[in-house]
Amino acid sequence: MNYHRFDSIIVGAGGAGLMAALESSKSVGTAVVSKLYPTRSHTGAAQGGIAAALSNLEEDSWENHAYDTIKGGDFLVDQTAAEILCREAIDAIYDLEHMGLPFDRTADGRISQRRFGGHTKPSPDGSGKRVPVMRACHAADRTGHMILQTLYQQCIKQGVTFFDEFHMLDLIMEDGECHGIVAIEIATGELHTFHAKSVLLSTGGFGRIFKVSSNAYALTGDGPAIAWRHGVPLEDMEFFQFHPTGIYRLGILLSEACRGDGGIMFNGKGERFMETYAPNMKDLASRDVCSRAIYQEVRAGRGVGGKDYVYLDIRAETINKYGTSPTGGTVDSHWVEHRLPDIIDFARTYLGVDPIKEPMPIQPTAHYAMGGVPTNIDTEVIRDPSGTVVPGLYSAGESACVSVHGANRLGTNSLVDLVVFGKRAGRAMAEHARQTKFSTKPIDPEAPTKQLIEGVLARPRTEPWVKIRDEMQRTMMDNCGVYRTGETLTTAKNDIAQLQSRYKSTGVQDKGSVFNTGLLEVLELGCLLDLAEATVASALARKESRGAHSREDFPDRDDTNFFGHTLVYRVGEGETSIAYKDVDVITLEKDGQVTTKYPLEIRKY
């Protein structure tokens, strides 16, 4: 047995994992286990910005940010967590800057900020209306790249231990506690046991359950899937964000910064359709609202050429014509090119379209899991509605559900989540490690993993596994996408069950040990299928529409019956059960009167 022992083991080397590593390694033995080289992590693909109420370009407050976050999440957000997110965001940004992050600058040398969907403040005219605010700190349209690089650079400086291209395949769980992980060394095919006091799942999202996605191939939700198999519930899985502006067919993300900087979406008739769906915020409404609007336009035959896409227009002449530049002044092509260089490169490369001269064909793309492994505000994983902690197990970033995003995440808040809760995770893990002793050395922890791998290698290849993946992605896109009904979800449920059974009967061609990427892809598909199952079960149970979960058979939000977080459990093969957990609501007491700080309201933009 290849045996390693660290106080803290961090699985995944994206923003949350690296942030946790920097924090944890300050005081206890820490190692990062990642199936990719850290700089390949998908945090690097985040584009437009990271929100914090710095007030560098206009007056703003963390309270404004918290209100927007809670409203953006259609009130399913846990409010204490949201306040932590928005308050700690400010120092987190300064920390990143001190680490060397090359933010764009204002004329007076401060961090530059731009507008993003759903980020507002009360109108200065006192009308009570809310107006867009420049809150997203940015480095062109490659903010995530800069965050990932900066955090990795700091890890090198601090001498953090990395196990690069080690792929986690199991958690070591005993009596409801986590004592480490089992991982395969991809270069040799050997298994390794990592014995630990604290384990962090920061494995990112799982957008690859859908056909059109902005997510990397590596985003297969290994952390949530493996935790689920060990009896940990998954929270709010029915809330999956479709980003409105993905490149047609490919789903590659075109940042919301396009619209923050003045870009506009048009239908096939050349109409600025968001005026109908969000009269106040228009193209800067939140993502779920914009994605539904695109679907409605396409359904009404107003897609471009009657097809299933619309246009995103970032031409300077369009921004000037509609007066949508952030400052209200005029802009030119050079400005657009300076603000959105990667977007322009993507459109030129993948569409053969020059966005300086033409609009870009776009469609909604599966982008972000609001749901994931349930945690408390210290990133400790919880196992039930009353918040019972799973000792030794932590989660942060997209793989977790803390829940700061509720039913729909605001643009830029994922990056805030990574740095704020990644840091809290590192701190909590180190604290736990200092206060506890190592468990006794686990006995044969690799046995289940060996059995799993030998099973796949031994099976005949009855069909290419990729067909199973394609069918899963198609049914999830068609039946569990932007719009769902009880009927489509039942179809998806049956499809997934049938695919699960086919999955268990097919094997792989490559039986080797060195870089057997076929084997790993099959194991990843197993995770995706489980997460698809959890998503569909959660969506079937929630008979209301809220945020990113739009049930056409239950079109209204139902606060009487569904003002709660879903917890979905795996109780057997293809069998799930559902429980609900209260939303954390902050109450205020004044003169004996108890009121809520963020009263429920109908969500309009």
Place this chain on the structure above:
Amino acid sequence: MSTAALASDMRTLKVKIKRYNPELDEAPHWEEYTTEADPLDRVLDVIQKVKWYQDETLALRRSCAHGVCGSDAMRINGVNALACKILVRNVKGDTLTLEPILGLPVIKDLIVDMKPFFDHYKSVMPFLINDEPAPTTERLQSPADRARFDETTKCILCACCTTACPPFWSDNKYVGPAAIVNAHRFIFDSRDRGAQERLDILNDAEGVWRCRTVFNCTSACPRDIKVTQAISEVKRALLGGSIEMDRDPLQIIEA
């Protein structure tokens, strides 16, 4: 947009891949596959189609599939590129020839050992050095000072540049273009105080002076970084003993 851009017209491609499996082969050899490809497909899509439907034993790295993670650097028809950033319609002829990048040990098929590459990267101290007490808010930096090193912040460490460099092929102790690019990113950052240490590291026969200005690195960079120019700026800083600007920073129009 023109409808032509979205029109698809499948074509047949011969895909020649240099294969090597350390568990089976004594030496690398070529294998050929034939597949249908859409002109809008990425080369990565073509390779994965071969892998998924014809030969699952084929090994490659990939993740983001749109040119930002840097996993899938390889030699495509003799030129270093990311397989996810080249479209089939830009492939000349009917044959796609794929090989691992040069100068790093091949592990399996299109996968090379990246450790020597990252070791060179780490050797130039690629992190901000500034021990002065930080202010309670951000350190200030003018737009012009920020623009000074903008180019080299774009690096994704894919190794396309370093493994396209003839001096690196013949001398793997040479730190290589990517490491110098990342040193440049800090040497010219007005907030950094470690320029001299990095310049001392690079003032070596295995540092910048191994560069012969071949420009392969610049043409290979999928992020369009002017790599050779960045290396020249480091050389000039060494010769002049100064990191003062020797060209106008980008003109920036701030909102």
